[in-house]
Amino acid sequence: MALLDRFPRHLFTHRGWGLLAAGAISLAAAQIMGRRDLLSLSVLLIVLPLVALAGIRLVKPRFQVYREFHPSPVETSAATTVRLAVARSGSGGGRAVMEEKLPPQFGESPAFRFPARSATGGTSRYEYHLHSTQRGQYLIGPVTAEFTDPFGLSLHRQAIDDGDILTVTPAAVELPVTGLAGARGNDGITATRTRANPSDDDVMTREYRPGDPMRRVHWAATARHGELMVRQEESVTTPEATIILDQRFGAFSGGAASGFGGTAPRDSHEMASSGTFEWAVVAAMSVCAHLAERNYALRMLDPRGEPAFLRSPSAPEPDSEEYSGTSGLQAIAESLAAIRISGPHHAGWELHTGGEKHGPKVHGGHDPDVFGDQLMDKLSAHRMRGPIIAVLGRTSPEEARALAQGAGYGANAFAIIVTDRPEDSEDALETLRRGGWRAVAVPATAAVPVAWSSFDQDGAAPATAAADVRRGAGVGR
Template identity: 85%
Template sequence: MPLLDRFPRHLFSQRGWGLLAAGAVSLVAAQIMGRRDLLSLSVLLIVLPLVALAGIRLVKPRFQVYREFNPSPVETDAATTVRLAVARSGVGGGRAIMEEKLPARFGESPAFRFPARSATGGTSRYEYHLRSARRGQYLIGPVTAEFTDPFGLSLHRQAIDDGDILTVTPAAVELPVTGLAGARGNDGITATRIRANPSDDDVMTRGYRPGDPMRRVHWAATARHGALMVRQEESVTTPEATVILDQRFAAFPGSSGSGFGGTSAQDSHEMLSSSTFEWAVVAAISICTHLAERNYSLRLLDPRGEPAFLRSPSAPEPEAEEFTGASGLLSIAESLAAIHLSGPHHGARERHVARDHGGQESGPDVFDDQLMDKLSAHRMRGPIIAVLGRISMAEARALAPGAGYGANAFAIIVSEKPADSEEALETLRRGGWRAVAVPASVPVPAAWSHFDQGGAAPATAAADVRRGAGVGR
């Protein structure tokens, strides 16, 4: 038997290879001895496995596979349960050994027998768990099945489904409360008093709606109309926040497609990322979660003023730039799952841009009028937060005026050498930004705490944070 183990198992089983070997020996013996009965036996021994092989490939069993992830999408370092349901949908019977193909990062692929012992209604159900420490989109599956003929002579392995995409989103970290909202307050709700003229008799009113507080009932108008009327002089508005996410290849040196991030399931290639960009992605989802919990509506842009997720293969709506509520936050998380660095040499869709002496993208495409127009369209409706990679002086000068369009403006530069960003930081601060530069080794909450409303003044706060938490300016 050890000799038979050396034969390929994708054609015949050990029994099938044994019959073929016996047939070959019988054929040689028939030739030597001149025995017709041995010749007939050798033909039978050789033909039987070949017929079984042809039959199992011509009559292929058909299956239906249903795959469910719970939860889906799943955050990094969190477990998701994969539930499989396999049912035979065509002719054929017998048993099969099945295996769920998994990306290498998930470890050994699970194998199971069909039908399962607990099969009900012709459907076998299986369950296993997955966990990923890296964000990305991963192709889970397909299920491959190994069939054998009724005599156990031949084998055939085939995929019985196409697999499904598991989206792993970056996990948000809790951020300390900071003075982001300025005059709007930190709760994300602004009460704005609108009065047509000084007289209380002339305030704007409308009909009472269920849920309106009785303190807003305008009794004079109620008496005139014969129905409950409420004041409209107080309106609650939802503040907005704009997040600029830098994703330029040149802004994150040391970028690599092999050591960071997850896999883009569409092309099975590693995402182009780096340790600093991964920090920026975690910062972006943490900031968005922090603001969404305070009832902010969110708008996400890239340095060119385009939708931040325009080039993300995992974005449900790549051209969307405004997000609200829990569903909007979920869409942001999914969009960040497979977002990657992009640049003039990374795809034909990118524009060609000039480079300055430092090798970074510059020119009118970055932080230009298109971005400023987007910021001015929401002038003073809330804070502007920029999560940036390395920027040049020219880019800092172009971005600096953008602070004038927000109630407050905050910039975090993540860089391998934060000290190299000192001049860019000073340029941003002179333009009105509260800015800090950090290495990727600093926790996101430590960098975020720089923007504490009671913290140091913008010109000196970076040094204070550096002394307390290892943050470089």
């Protein structure tokens, strides 16, 4: 058996190699002894494995594979159960040894035999568990099958499916309840509920529907619209929050962007990320979950005023900006799964030989599109409808000055700068605070709930006098 282990395993089984060896010995004996019966036996022993090898390659067994993840998507560090169902879809028999190919971070690939002992109706079912400590999108599979001919003489190995994508989303951490959202009830976290019929100025109306009592007809609105309009008994104003998620290469990379996490299915490159960017992603997910639990509608933007997930490979709707309810929060989580630092070609940065980083080629070292007119127009369109929360990387004083005026468009404005050297952000923080923002700078080692709570401290408070003067003067776009 030890001698047979030296032969290639991708052509014949031990039984096949044994027959070939026996055929060769019989052929040599027939030549020496002159026995025709030994010659016939040797031909049979040699031809049989070769015919089996040709047959298994010409008539390949066909399989159908069904793969499910429970749950899907799954949060980081949580387990998901992978359920496989494998059925033979074509003719043929024999057994197969199958292996599920996994990315390296999931450990050893599981192997199993087909058909399973518990197979029912020709379908074999298997189950195993996965968990990932890193967000991303991962290709699970394909299943490769190493099968033999009915006589167990030859081997053939091939992939029998294309695999499926497992999406691992960042897990939100629970944030303390604070009064940061502002302008909504006594703590900023409750929807505003207004009884209709206080006056004709703020009454809500809609078109008449069959069955509406005539006493609810609003005659002034009917005259304006030319059709019957009725008063709404009650209207609910959903609070809104705008989250600005920084994704700039220059704000998070300490040099060249580092590979991290899973491979996005649409290309062959690892996600460009860093420790500070991963902190920002978890912070954004946590803030969104915190506000969604309090019935906030969420608007996600990037520093240029574009949809925050425009370049995320995992985004269900990359062009979408507005999210609400449980489905909206789930869409945000999926979009954050494979979001990455915007590459040098997106952010205006260039990597030169040796990984040296050069700033954007714009006058004064500040990209005018960052925190520029497009973002301010987006903020202005939802003026004073709720808080603005910015999760930023390294921010220069020039960028802080551009962003500072955005505070005037929100009921409150909060900025978290995550950087390896928070002490270098004092000028940017002071600029933001003078503009009306509550702003803090934290390292990636800080706990997200601690950073969130720090907005209640005096050090994060805005320069209210300067903010009031600015708002009173009508500064803004």
